[in-house]
Amino acid sequence: MRRFTLLALLLGAGWLLFVAVRVEAVGRLDDAAQSDAIVVLGTAQYQGTPSPVFQSRLDHAADLYRRGLAPLIVVAGGKQEGDLYTEAAAGTRYLEANGVPREALLAVAEGNDTLTSLRGVARELRERQLRSVVLVSDRRHIFRSRAMTSGLRLQPRSSPTNNSPAEGTAILRVRYTAREVAAYTKYLLTRSYVPLGSSGAG
Numbered sequence: 001m002r003r004f005t006l007l008a009l010l011l012g013a014g015w016l017l018f019v020a021v022r023v024e025a026v027g028r029l030d031d032a033a034q035s036d037a038i039v040v041l042g043t044a045q046y047q048g049t050p051s052p053v054f055q056s057r058l059d060h061a062a063d064l065y066r067r068g069l070a071p072l073i074v075v076a077g078g079k080q081e082g083d084l085y086t087e088a089a090a091g092t093r094y095l096e097a098n099g100v101p102r103e104a105l106l107a108v109a110e111g112n113d114t115l116t117s118l119r120g121v122a123r124e125l126r127e128r129q130l131r132s133v134v135l136v137s138d139r140r141h142i143f144r145s146r147a148m149t150s151g152l153r154l155q156p157r158s159s160p161t162n163n164s165p166a167e168g169t170a171i172l173r174v175r176y177t178a179r180e181v182a183a184y185t186k187y188l189l190t191r192s193y194v195p196l197g198s199s200g201a202g
Helices: 002-027 052-066 087-097 114-127 139-151 170-190
Strands: 037-041 073-076 105-108 132-136 155-158
Touching: 002 139, 002 170, 037 052, 037 114, 037 139, 052 073, 052 087, 052 132, 073 087, 073 114, 087 105, 105 114, 114 139, 132 139, 139 155, 139 170
Parallel strands: 037 073, 037 132, 073 105, 132 155
Antiparallel strands: none
């Protein structure tokens, strides 16, 4: 029993380390290329105004759009209890105010977690016969988001933000990585996702 317990602990630690390394490595990958759509994963907004983390994602998506990587920006995200605006609505309003044409924007106002939001995005894109996407989020959110997007039969690439406040300090980066390791493991085990606490990560 002692040996079994030790082996289980070693395997568990090895898995956590493996996922943490993948979260870091994939989060540094920017393989954005011509695609059907740019998908911005929503996070906190304040009565229609994107939070600094959300704004950094939206600004990056607008830059990719202006570079001609896709003709459509999809902003995903529902709203928390008591909110007047969804994340998707706040995001598309911000992008339109910053010069992105309204016809190039699609709000998918579903979900308070990554998987539910991506399910809504996948449904909307399949209805339009669109498949390839460039995911925009914070570095440590990319690995899990790509896995979920592939599981929804879309073809993901990714372009992480480089100036997100979520990258501000070493403590934030460690906490964010730990959260993503837990969330990804839970996703694999249950193919669902229950938020593991608010961190502004979406």
